[in-house]
Amino acid sequence: MQLGFSACGNVTATVLELSSHFDTVCTDWTDDYYIRQSRCIYSSPDFSDMVYIDSFYLNQFLFTQFNSTLRKFVGFSEIGMRVAEGWNNSPFLLSERTGWLKTFLLFFYICVISICAYTNWKTIINGKKCFNVMTVLMCSAYEFYPPRIKVSWLRDGKPVTSEVTSTMEMADGDWYYQIHSELEYTPKSGEKVSCMVEHASFNKPMFYDWDPSLLEYERNKVAIGASGLVLGIIITATGLIYFKKKSIGRILVP
Template sequence: MASSFLSFSLLFIAVCSADGFLNYVLTRCEFNSTDLSDIEFIRSYVYNRLEFIRFSSSLGKFVGFTEFGVKSAEQWNQGPELAQMRAEKERYCVPNINLEYQAALTKTVKPSVRLHSSSPPPGEHPIMLVCSVYDFYPKQIRVSWTRDGQEVTSDVTSTEELPNGDWYYQVHSQLVYTPR
């Protein structure tokens, strides 16, 4: 029993007291569709949590963020690294985006709708109907009001589609009216 505690303690001390350096490369593709013109390929080089150089396909070149990064960017923009990075968008992004697009972006989520009435501030019309639409994807949605089968456009206010922060959206629409 004592030996297992000792080995755990020694491991903990070794991990916590060890100094070192962190160096990594982050490669990502940002996209809205599978169209090549809608894809941005980005490769970031990071040392000890500080990004020092980045290639962006939108700019078509390396950009440095530190003194070392600026010098490296100047050198890499003159060498074979630039041509290699420019080709990475098609080689790396397109096959992966085709998979991701089919797996996630073609999906839809039906909204949940809450309709309720509220009293507007004094001096306004006596009734306000509020339609709140929550948790839908993609963000394209149309909320409309009808009265006697005809669409109502006056006395209607609506918000833009608002992101929830979890890939879903919400929108709110109000109709001010006098009951009859």
């Protein structure tokens, strides 16, 4: 018997940060360490408030920064202000930074907004009782990126480790990944079993609860289907017997 439900978590992330590091020698007697750090910051799930920030550091001190909200470079030191003024007078640099914001938005649409944690439960039931029977639950997360993810089990809010039989992570071949975790245990009446999914696309762990009432619903569907099948067999058998009797009672006239 297979039971299933799916839930899509509220997809929100706070910061995507991409860093580029460059080591340069600016003079003959000292080495200066130059860092450029590009990142996007947002809080809304539709990325409508996304801000692109391009920061430039010299020896760990921020001297110039581009902010897409201001649409210009800002200097934080005497040298930084002169650099920012020169860059702000370059239409190419300003349009390039605006293009980077669009690139980040496209990246997030492909790699983040499509991340939903779908939870499928596969339950094996022996006999008529739901409880006091060995059961296997499977929690699966599909189409997520980046690949780092944690799937764990909770029983009445407490972590479960000993009953987890297997956890498999696989690549889909299209930049996305999937993971499957199985829990083998004996259900108890009134017990709450949950699957907890932690991923960079969530600002907090997502919980997916197993609803034992689904078992009764599925068994009722099976019982109704079986009853209909038996009734159909009885009607068919009765019709065949009646047809044979009528055929035997007929007198063939040449």
